[in-house]
Every structure is written in structure tokens, then in C-alpha cells.
Amino acid sequence: QVHLAESGGGLVQAGDSLRLSCVASGRTSDIYAVGWFRQAPEKERDFLAVITWINGRDYYADSVKGRFLISRDNAKNTVYLQMNSLEPEDTGVYYCASNRGGSYFSTASYEYWGQGTQVTVSS
Numbered sequence: 715q716v717h718l719a720e721s722g723g724g725l726v727q728a729g730d731s732l733r734l735s736c737v738a739s740g741r742t743s744d745i746y747a748v749g750w751f752r753q754a755p756e757k758e759r760d761f762l763a764v765i766t767w768i769n770g771r772d773y774y775a776d777s778v779k780g781r782f783l784i785s786r787d788n789a790k791n792t793v794y795l796q797m798n799s800l801e802p803e804d805t806g807v808y809y810c811a812s813n814r815g816g817s818y819f820s821t822a823s824y825e826y827w828g829q830g831t832q833v834t835v836s837s
Contacts, residue, residue: 715740715826716742716745716826717739717826718738718810718828719739719828720735720736720808720828721734721737721831722735723831724833725836727800728802731798733795733796733797734810735794737791738791742791745814746812746815747764748786749762749764750793750810752809752833763775763783763795764813764819765784782798783795795810800833802835803835805833805835806833808831810827811824812826813825
């Protein structure tokens with residue numbers, strides 16, 4: 715089993731930056747990739763970015779490409795999401811999740827999820 719814990723959320727103003735962290739523990743050898751998702755109130759959980767655990771290849775949703783950057787520190791079992799030029803539309807609960815293979819963009823491909831961290835962007 716893999717355990718994931720997010721941190722770094724908070725209340726910021728439009729245009730600000732924020733960095734989220736996702737620490738993995740347990741059977742990290744089972745992780746193929748780690749993704750970040752966002753869920754706004756009364757909306758579905760949307761894919762934002764993903765990074766492969768071994769070679770660090772990254773992919774982004776069009777809505778965050780150029781503003782968000784995903785990275786990882788394997789020594790710390792940690793994946794980061796650097797978020798720049800935040801907009802009110804970025805408000806939501808941010809989750810990280812581990813992928814054992816399959817589509818990077820579908821929640822169904824992710825087996826373990828963190829508890830989420832709230833990000834609120836005021837205008």
C-alpha cells in the first residue's frame with residue numbers, strides 16, 4: 715500500500731504563487747507516476763499534471779501548462795507542484811495520487827490518493 719500526504723495549500727491572491735508538496739510512503743516501489751488533481755466545489759476531479767517516478771517525464775493539462783510545474787525529489791519521496799500566476803478559477807481541493815500504469819489523465823488509473831489540501835485564490 716502507498717500512503718500520500720499533501721501539504722502547502724492556503725489562501726492567496728490572484729497572481730500569487732504557491733508550492734504544494736506530496737510525500738509518499740509505504741510501497742513506493744509500486745509507484746509508476748504521481749499526478750496532481752483539483753476538485754472545485756460541486757465539480758469533478760480534474761487532472762492537472764503528472765510526473766513519472768523513475769525518469770521524471772512530465773505532462774500537463776492545457777489549463778495549467780506554462781503556469782504550473784511538477785517536479786520530484788526521489789530521495790525525499792516527494793512530488794511538488796509549483797503554481798504560478800494563480801487565478802480564482804484555480805480554487806479547489808488539490809489531491810496527489812499514485813499511478814501504477816495506464817492513462818495518466820484519468821482518475822481511474824490512480825490507485826492511492828492523499829487527503830487533499832485546500833487552495834483558495836481570491837480576486
